[in-house]
Amino acid sequence: MRFSLGLCAALFFGATAAHAADPERIQVKGEVIDTWCYYSGVMGGPDAVVGTAHHTCALWCSAGGIPVGILGEDGEVYMVLKVGKDDQSAGGDTTLKLASYNVTADGMLYERDGIKYIVVADVIAEDTISNLTHEDYGPVPGFAIPEPK
Numbered sequence: 001m002r003f004s005l006g007l008c009a010a011l012f013f014g015a016t017a018a019h020a021a022d023p024e025r026i027q028v029k030g031e032v033i034d035t036w037c038y039y040s041g042v043m044g045g046p047d048a049v050v051g052t053a054h055h056t057c058a059l060w061c062s063a064g065g066i067p068v069g070i071l072g073e074d075g076e077v078y079m080v081l082k083v084g085k086d087d088q089s090a091g092g093d094t095t096l097k098l099a100s101y102n103v104t105a106d107g108m109l110y111e112r113d114g115i116k117y118i119v120v121a122d123v124i125a126e127d128t129i130s131n132l133t134h135e136d137y138g139p140v141p142g143f144a145i146p147e148p149k
Contacts, residue, residue, distance in 0.1 A: 024109050026118070029073050030103070033070070034058035034068065039077075054100065078116045079116065080117075084121070100129045102128075103123050107119050
């Protein structure tokens with residue numbers, strides 16, 4: 001039995017391609033987080049990469065272009081693609097003032113392959129950093145400091 005290359009490609013991509021869900025308008029309340037440290041675990045578990053204990057690192061990652069996310073009160077992470085009309089805002093100066101802050105964001109939710117993305121139209125509320133974790137972890141969590149060899 002012979003298959004054409006086009007038919008094989010159509011079968012492969014048709015079977016593996018995930019379809020994005022239609023976007024929906026939502027409001028998300030949660031903390032603006034550094035997605036690299038949150039997902040990689042490089043600085044410790046999820047409780048160590050939020051609040052004041054992780055604020056400085058979150059600033060550096062955002063300024064370096066790492067996309068930010070919103071860790072929602074529902075425990076979901078919403079990857080921020082854009083804030084307002086600023087196309088460069090997902091990792092950069094716009095989010096520097098929001099790093100580690102608790103916000104309420106209004107925007108369009110997109111979901112693909114189990115990942116939630118949000119295009120934030122407006123930050124309708126922002127609170128100061130209320131998750132004061134320095135008391136528990138200090139400015140750098142001890143388990144994030146490499147052991148001497």
